[in-house]
Amino acid sequence: MLGALVLMLALFVINQMMYSTFSKKHKFFSKKLMNTLFLYHLFFFIVYYTYALFNNSDSRLYYSRPQYGAWGEYFGTSTTFIDFMSWPFINVLGFNYEMMMVLYAWFGYIGFLYAYLFFRENIPIKLKVFKLDFLILVLFLPNMHFWTASLGKGAPIFMGLMMFAYAIKEPKSRWFTLILASVLIYYIRPHVFLFVAAGTVLGYMTGKEKIAFWKKMLIYIGMIGSLIMVQDTILGMAGLDESENLVQGFEDFSEDRGGELAKSGSGVDMVDYPLPVKLFTFWFRPLFFDAPGMLGLIVSVENLIYLLLFIRILKKDFLKFLKKSPVTVKMSLTVFFLASLAMSFVMSNLGIIMRQKSMVMYFLFFVIYYYLAQKKYDRIVMLKKRKNKILKSRELGVS
Template sequence: MKILHRVFPVLLLAYHLLFAWIGYQYILTHHGDAERYWFLGQDLSASSWTDFLKPGTDVVKLLTFPLVKFFNLPFWSGFLIFSLLSFAGVLILYRNLMRLAGSKVKLQILVVLLMLLPNFHFWTSLIGKEALILIPLTIFCAELSRKRYFSVWLIISLLAVAVIRPHVAFVLALSYVLALLFTLPLSLKRKAVLLGVLALMTGLFTWLLAGLQDFSGGFQRVLQKYEAHISYFKTTDGYVPLDRYPLPYKFFTFWFRPLPFEKEGGLYGVISIENTMLLVLSLFAAFYSVKYLSILKKQMLFVFPVIMLFIFTLMYVYAYANYGIIMRTRVMGMPFFAVLLVEVFGVAVNEAGASKKRLFS
């Protein structure tokens, strides 16, 4: 396995860059947001770089604008650049998972499998927010794994996520505070401080989000936006009636569908195989989670991902009803999903080893 540790990151880079080419070919055929981010067909003569000093989508344009206007780089180069940027996040995640796996070969194999999931590489190789947000998400995950619960890098990564997607940053912050309250023996004073910080961050994220969306109608306005999304997705080829499913099936669809033979086409065939693998791993993880709950419920790397993924999924299953959008969205949750799997299987492996020692002692 030592050779694997040295060679695999290089192979992973080549594998990741392959998806830059696949993504480029896909967008040329099917079109997508990448064309808008690269200003294809747009007149930039009256535009300035400072026009894009705003959160959200403009973060991507802030990066692409000089590449297009001043350097006149071709469209394909954008996929290469964004793939190289997102690979930093891929590498951070890989090293973090391998550190958690330690010397256990079974866990190392699991890490390799998780790092080869095609959906993860495809969406982070396109010109878009997924490539940029992956880096702060994986940094946040790595700091958490190293128990650096209040580090500067953790805070910076959270703020970076907020600039790109404020609502995801809110989910991270809320889940993080709840996980700290559940897993750390904090005094009442420190709990109050944590809740106060969460309130301040919620205000910041709300302010950023209000700059991107009109929420003047309050909660009713949010429901209207959700309904508008569903109405649009009904007109698309990838529509899935998520709006009509009960909540458990919404969650199942978000993470594990389409399954084999549900949708036609090569791309759906590939993703269905990936979904099947994730479903099998998740079923085993669910079994071990119940079996070793007394141990796992005290672990930050179990409690935080469970809370975060639940809230994250709950937020999106009411807004989206299209397989493509769902597959793109869940990429943001994959670093935490992977950590959760490695943590649960790690505890299972440790306990199985301990049982053998007791048996033969």
């Protein structure tokens, strides 16, 4: 455990250097908040590590597998790529299990760091919900930290998604972050890269901003070209690479996958659910009535928060807002909805649902936050106009 403590201190120092860089780029950046968030995330590393000591955890397999082959043998997509990432740390630097857990927990924290940058850079207006600062609330949601604080896919895929969301705003100056994020997303979860690419293209096609033609072309060529290059891998993940009917093939895959996952103790038979119920299940369950164990009860509280936040966009003016919304909002909503749609067809296990949705919920939070902030901004502008009108009428009356 001594090695893990030393690594924590080393990563804390690295964090301070990153904070200094971001503080120069963004005036809003708060080192105090990010240090607090880092300590909070480390607490969930301890919680998950304790949980793994007494329960079956995939993190043990992720640590043992890279020790039995050469580095090049592990290069590939999905689980294999996590082994590829871990190999030099385990076999060259000599990281033990605890140190690898700390390293991947730090990857998860970097995801929260970029989520903070993504939200604050695009939404400068502060907003309160449930008498709490909106951004603080979503940054400190426990379930998000629990599933991104261990050795496995959860931490690096979340890091990749949030890095991508931050970098896509300025692809020219943030090209390295954008490419690194794209590589991580594709090699860890190829199908999620499909959703991200589709969301990005749609966002740039329909966003309200006047974007330079070269920038649009760069995004279109980059995203569409990437999809063409990796289409076989993406289809192969679902066994559709040789299918003559992709729709029927996906339906068969969904039924088979859903049936397998439903066999576990926390399974729910979602195969015959209508689409709205499938989406509701993926987004907001477990709730208190179907929570699997103590962890499920804790997650139910968080799911209730998700539901209450989601209700806030079920307004008549939301579609009008969406039509005029910027690239980041349309991209976020597309990624969230496409990922939810695909995963709701294949996920039939509440435990896996709790883990998987942590990848994409921040895209929903961003849309909700932007919508509520826009409404607040519109109210402020309207009140200022009324105030100026009253002042002008008074001035005319005096004169």
